Amino acid sequence: MLGFRFDSLQLPAHAEETRKRVRAFLDKERKAGSFVPHRCSWNTFDAEFSKRTGAAGFIGMIWPKKYGGHEMKMLDRFVVTEEMLAAGAPCGAHWIADRQTGNQILHHGSERARELILPRIARGECYAGIGMSEPNSGSDLAAVKTRAVKVEGGWRINGSKIWTSHAHRVHYVIALVRTEAATEKRHEGMTQFVIDLKAPGVTVRPIRNMSGEEEFNEMFFEDYFVADDMLVGGLGQGWNMVTGELVYERSGPDRFLSDYRLLVELIDRVGRIPGERQAVAIGRLVAHLAALRRMSTSIAGMMEHGENPLVQAALVKDIGTSFEREIPEIARDLVAVESSLDDPDDRFAETLAATELYAPAFTLRGGTREILRGMIARGLGLR
């Protein structure tokens, strides 16, 4: 028997009610022309859209009301995220804060941090990023060198972080830093802190990605002061914190719906009467998607029951992002159209171009395919 399972799950009635509400919200937004579906994904930063999303109650849904949340269930949040992605909504500004940063602060942060940050995240006004990787610490996360030294009332941080999405426009990141020198027990001596990017001592350098967008960044810390109560999860608990949040990061619909809009454009471009080869290939993609969605839903249900299905999350991310990588390759094979960076009259050509240039990131960000397969192998009892 395999060492892990996916429980069956029927979405409860309250989650389907939430689906109706978020669809109504998204319909209204689309009709108002607030976003162009085929040009958006969960990387698209649109603060105004996030503010309206927060006002409508779709951010911080599972958090307590006293921190601005809505005390709903994990499965309500799951439905909202999948509907946002399927609609091609520009949900990138609040995505990380809602998906993981806010949860970390809620469960492991100080009372001051919760009161200061969570209500603003839930209103869609405050955004966050992830500060894990460093220039010499990518997949080997325990190799982080950024150092925090204890001072009166807090810590002084020196070092740098890299690949933080939207660091040039978000308000906070949670950074994983060394609070003790590295020893043979390399997973010990690390701690997470909430970093205020508007405070002195931290600078941000945007890094252009290969399609020319300024999305991710390098951050430099020079004697950055962080107060004691911005520590998340206990001194020396950084590694446990980081691995604990991976399940939020890896199992969600953002790991198989990143280029869903290209699939929609492909179907419309092929038209109502597909050729045999087109029908077979599209049918295969839809079958893969249906299975992935069920697995991801199952994990959301297991998380709601207090489980932490890390191996399953790695598995969904591995096959989900491989599926995402396949869509542009199959799309270009089924439709004889050259991808084009600027062809406003050809949505398919534009979506294909944007996706092709972004696709390499799918199987890198949030844990490379190779790291995930190592985790799955451990789950199978091979390591």
Added chain:
Amino acid sequence: MSKANQQEASMSAILLEQTDRLLGEQVTKEIISAAEEGKWPDALWQAVEESGLTIAMVPEDAGGVGVEAADALRLVRRSAFHALPLPLPETLLAQSLWVSAGGEVVEGAVTLAPCNPGDRIGITGSGGGFTLSGAARRVPWGGRVGHVLVLATDANGNEHLALVPQGKARADARRNLAFESRDTLVFDGVSLPAAAVRAAPAATAGEGLLLLGAQLRTQQMVGAMERCLDYAIAYANERVQFGRPIGKFQAVQHMLAVAAGHFAAATAAADAAIEAHGRDDAELAVAVAKSRAGEAAGQVAAISHQVFAAMGFTQEHPLHFSTRRLWSWRDEFGAEAFWQERIGRLVCNNGGDALWPLLTGA
């Protein structure tokens, strides 16, 4: 969960456990090998029949065990895990269909025809007696079982179920890659008494039989894939090369991780097909599951063989019982492309914006 539901859940858990124990003990390498050489495993069939598995899905008031369809499909999955070399899935389904059409439980093994999407059997006659004509290819154990339950269509397009005793149709012996009988049955004016023919139940209407067959093979593939992975993971942990178990090598770990991904996705799709059984959306769920499991079957079989190297290619190790079944079952009742094309045509005809409501059922 209500108390009644809990009781039911534990009932089905007990039945699954009992079935696993029975098949685990009795479906030996020798039995499977003998069956593949053409020897019907009589004692094993008796044991399976006595345990009630063949009439599991028949309601209790009709003399059956009255297991829910979902649980019966899980039994089918387990039977394939053990590579049971008998037409249990076919008999289980045929008995239930015949009883739901108003017939009585049939003695012995029963199979179903037609199985190939291209085959049609015609029927003429009325209250005085009926005549069947046509041919059905690739009928599981078509020439070996006691009866064949035939879905036949009359000149007016009405569908009937006909219970045909062995010997009435000409059977040309054919086998699949697992050496399982997949015979061609020729109904050359086969005459039947009125009692052997009944109006087809809703479950077989249209392409219902094809759908039910695809459902069975999907569950069987999931069971056989689980067995392959069990074998391959155990072997990777035992087999030592270069001073350590081959499962410690990253190349082998990653292959097995890929296989586990395919298996998990196929299982998820197959679970969804079980839940959709008998519902209006069953066709889409089965199309998704049969094609996803079929694709996974090819990958899992290939990776398992790669892990086992030469030993898995021999008859010394039982891996081949499971992989040869996977290669056969993925083709039967519509291979991947058959079902993918259907999904693709449906989705394209609806247009891109209709896909998401279809996937979410809302």
